[in-house]
Amino acid sequence: MAKTNAIPLDELLDAMTLLRRFEEKIVEVYPQQEMKTPVHLYIGQEAIAAGVCAHLAPTDYLVTTHRSHAHCLAKGAEPERLYAEFYGRVTGCCKGMGGSMHPAFPELGITGTSAIVGGGIPHGVGTALASKLRGDGRVSAVFFGDGASEEGTFHESLNFAALKSLPVLFICENNGYATVSPLAARQPDADVAHRAAGYGIFTEQVDGNDVAAVYESAKRALAHIRRGKGPAFIEAKTYRWKGHVGPEEDWTRGGRPKAELDEWKKRCPIELLLTQLEKSGLDRAEYAAKVARLDAMLDAAIESARSAPMPPVEQMERLLFRQETH
Amino acid sequence: MAKTNAIPLDELLDAMTLLRRFEEKIVEVYPQQEMKTPVHLYIGQEAIAAGVCAHLAPTDYLVTTHRSHAHCLAKGAEPERLYAEFYGRVTGCCKGMGGSMHPAFPELGITGTSAIVGGGIPHGVGTALASKLRGDGRVSAVFFGDGASEEGTFHESLNFAALKSLPVLFICENNGYATVSPLAARQPDADVAHRAAGYGIFTEQVDGNDVAAVYESAKRALAHIRRGKGPAFIEAKTYRWKGHVGPEEDWTRGGRPKAELDEWKKRCPIELLLTQLEKSGLDRAEYAAKVARLDAMLDAAIESARSAPMPPVEQMERLLFRQETH
Amino acid sequence: MPWTSVCLNDEDVCCLEESGHRCLTYVQALREAHDMILASDPEAFVIGEGVDDAGGVFGSTLGLAETYGERVMDMPIAENGLTGVAIAAASVGMRPILVHMRADFLPMSMDQIVNHAAKWHSMTGGQVSIPLVIRSIIGRGWGSAAQHSQGLHSLFLSVPGLKIALPATPYDAKGMLLAAHADPNPVLYFEHRWLYGAKGPVPAGHYTVPLGQAVVRRSGADATVVAVSHAVPQAMQAAAALKDDGIGVEVIDPRAIAPLDMDTILASVAKTGRLVICDVACRTAGYGAELTCRLAEAAPQLLKAPVRRVSFPDLPTPASPALEAAYYPGVEDIKRAVRQTLAK
Amino acid sequence: MPWTSVCLNDEDVCCLEESGHRCLTYVQALREAHDMILASDPEAFVIGEGVDDAGGVFGSTLGLAETYGERVMDMPIAENGLTGVAIAAASVGMRPILVHMRADFLPMSMDQIVNHAAKWHSMTGGQVSIPLVIRSIIGRGWGSAAQHSQGLHSLFLSVPGLKIALPATPYDAKGMLLAAHADPNPVLYFEHRWLYGAKGPVPAGHYTVPLGQAVVRRSGADATVVAVSHAVPQAMQAAAALKDDGIGVEVIDPRAIAPLDMDTILASVAKTGRLVICDVACRTAGYGAELTCRLAEAAPQLLKAPVRRVSFPDLPTPASPALEAAYYPGVEDIKRAVRQTLAK
């Protein structure tokens, strides 16, 4: 966490690089058809998870979506426990019960993940309500897409959070698409923040590919929340590079124009930061060496995940209900 | 319908008087315990139904709620068919199947009524979608309460209506309460219109006890809609005099402060208009005579409704499915 | 066993009171359970439309807000979202009780119940459970009509991961709410409005009634009647009346339909060979269907006569009193069904 | 009767094609039905997330937007609201087909389906009906997990006023969609993703398959297997295999579970005395429970052996391939169940 006013750009770069490389590894291994889970890749959006989560303590709560990997990693999840989960192994964070869409790391404040669009938004409000009732000072951060903002739960959640002044940060990652459906086919204008405006809560819009901007916006929003002023809402505009699900790019199947992707690739959040840091002395070769070390770690994590055992069949039944009583 | 720019105050007075007296008759007969249906009385809010419906043709669609009587009457429903429905008679508008909460008058564009709070909001959007696809020029008017604006369907409906520029008028009757729960316990501020603002649609707030103001606001909104500019939203602030359900007043059961009701009674929409019309020559005695004639008509309607036969039992089963095919 | 007794009239209550048993109404028992939960468990809170108001959900939460402040919390009319809120609060160890005035409002929050609460413990690999109680009330009469009178417990029967309780007596109302609160899993708790005034013995202290343990309300050798919720007193009345005709009816109240205590039911049918199932819901796909199927899987030969279901017809509830009267089954229907199983 | 045949492999398809029958895949048949509906009925429209996109709901609506413009309409992710929108459009005489990529999303719109669509005709005294078709797809495999693989048709079984179709063949996919479209009542239409590639005979013209008419897919005297949707080809395979062992299995496909054609089923069980029910959903409270209960009401003595259900276990779907493999029943499970009914 940032202790000073300076933006910890190096840490943010590391964080984004981890999120990127973690998923690029998935792209690599996915064609082997051993990772039998629908992967919704975050590549292109890394500045948001990195910029927001830099401000969160392990005790703070975080809610993610079907596009979950980056939020978990940025909150501190071990890559291997995610990979193992994607491989359906018993060493996965959910013992192979959830796969890519449903990670849970309660020790990191991630108490489970819904792949029902909009399903998780009220959950962040619920953890925030718990914090308020307990007075434990935790904040909750809820990530969701532009598509999710169309669900009724969005409205119900913002209304309740505002009503009760709950310590919750809503982060709408507006990547312009829900599957291959463009925002214009789903909402009356391009700014989800307009819909959020009516609840009278702290609201900002930010360039979701500019990690410093996200970091600063989240800092303001969380300061507001931590001062007990109630919820905040950030709309981060961004773009996802890969298909809605799976490692391919959407234009290959007619999902969207390739030119649009190419434009956005020029605004790669990592490249933008690298370019900026070069000006203040970052050495590309050093960075490359760092990435190589990261890659080695990730390769080892993948290998270890892949060679872990499958869960025992009886586990399914055992996990239906929790047995102990209060 | 108003053909000129002048506000048809006399007609609005007649309309409001009908809505008021229709329900005051219910208050009269209800203690007999023969009208076995939960009645949600509209007394105090008459200016809204009267002011809006003055602009609607029989072919236009209207969606109402559990608090349905006034909207149906203002749209042209026969009092007797409503009373008969409340008495559970086969001559009721729904053959006794629906009672007070579910009236339907398809010939008046009222295609059924939901008593699920917020359940009807998307219905007005659906009839508007039909109108748009058919190009039939009809508009849809959807009435709902402040409580209903908390449901997810509110958001989903406004978003879709705005997206598709549908010919639908949303009228939120903000009477400050949902059952006995005050608005402040349910929403972050007192203006539902704030929540509606974010969809970029035509929005007005109006004194819901001032029938001329409602009339003028609805006129502007419907002109906007009929010009093909998309949906409109009116928040009409008002107050209901009776309990949430049944003929008693809420303060008798601790539901709200009596003083509050007393204040609002001073702003009775009918009295306000009468006072205004007196200045331009209305004769109270003449009005009283008119009310007496209306009362006689309503008494006859009640009597006729009450003496109609109960529906045959086999009707229930017959009505589960429609039999003809397309 | 006064605790399993069903008081059908004032006399029954008098008897119990005279023999030293404390009697409460169903709604008083409910309120007492809430009070004990809130007093003993700082993580518990009650949330629902009107839980803190002058009506107090027909009295079941009356006055609790004065004692427990914001832990008895009104809410916006937003059932799905607020169910999600309650689920997440439960996921971090709080113990919410979410209250709906009508079971009919549960479909609003179906997604959060079916796709989230029920599956969370499995999906998270057992890391997170959802100790959430959802109370809802089955309405009846006075033209409540199609959207305010459904017995929707069957709607959830096919969803693994939920427990479904339908207490029929004041004793069970208290004991099962305490059990539901203590359960680390989501529990749907259905009350019937017409039971609220019923009186019966209720111990003052803490006790729980296990979710999934049937009780034999009355013994008999000729026919087994399984009934839940408001159908229990009806079945008891029918049994009492049939006794006068020399027919011994065994009345079993499963108390929960998930988990369903088949052992008690099978033992009874093994004895009687006749089965009548009474529900406070439409006929098709109710707990009676599941019960009968499990019987047919376990021991179809036990049935000496066709099974009978006494339930609402497969129709939306009509408003008219004339139709309501025809719609709802009563004691006579149960008696007739029992006789039919004995005719063969 | 080629129209009732279930092609289990390429050979079956070849045979039919050689004898002059036009064969299509299930998804082609679906698409053709949409096309015919949109072409012939100006009041029809198709609405759903992605119905107009390059995937076209796994191909089932592919290219239709080009021909029919805004009558093939994408929508915001707002299932409950949009179901309400579709209901109201239907209430004024339009004929919407609402499409969900997964049955798992239906709980989002439960209120509009259960409290509105199903009850509207009754509530309005028969004045207004809701000719709405809701398509949804049951997913399976590749770690779809708990929220993307449910067979939720049973969730609606207890709701009067709905018809529930589960076509198992290309012929039925087309004929039942045309029937659902023509029906003036709300119809839930469940497809199984694993059927999409299956080929079978499909006439080019207009025809309908009645909702609520079972079909005997294969005759046999020893045991009755009732199966729906993707369980039909599995049951046919099991039956073929058991034939080699001299066991004659009668396979019945009800095609709709509401209304449920009990006559065909009862006639079969009267012959065989053994009943196995195969579903693409969890075990408890599925159509098999209702079917068995109706059998026990009509003629319990027909059963010469315990009933067997072959279904998913009462558990949320796990993600891991190792667990998926254990979770889903297969042809072997059906064979085993049939043998068990014959063992007694």
Ligand SMILES: Cc1ncc(C[n+]2csc(CCOP(=O)(O)OP(=O)(O)O)c2C)c(N)n1
């Ligand atoms: C209730 C529901 N409806 C539909 C889907 C199918 N679905 C999965 S992700 C998705 C798009 C979500 O878009 P958005 O919220 O913008 O997130 P993004 O994928 O862009 O990150 C859809 C429609 C779903 N999972 N849940």
Ligand SMILES: Cc1ncc(C[n+]2csc(CCOP(=O)(O)OP(=O)(O)O)c2C)c(N)n1
């Ligand atoms: C989904 C749902 N939740 C709760 C209720 C119970 N209920 C009936 S009316 C009502 C209050 C509605 O308030 P509002 O929308 O402001 O309308 P008003 O009664 O003030 O006219 C409530 C909570 C319901 N009918 N439906």
Ligand SMILES: [Mg+2]
């Ligand atoms: Mg998106």
Ligand SMILES: [Mg+2]
């Ligand atoms: Mg109100």
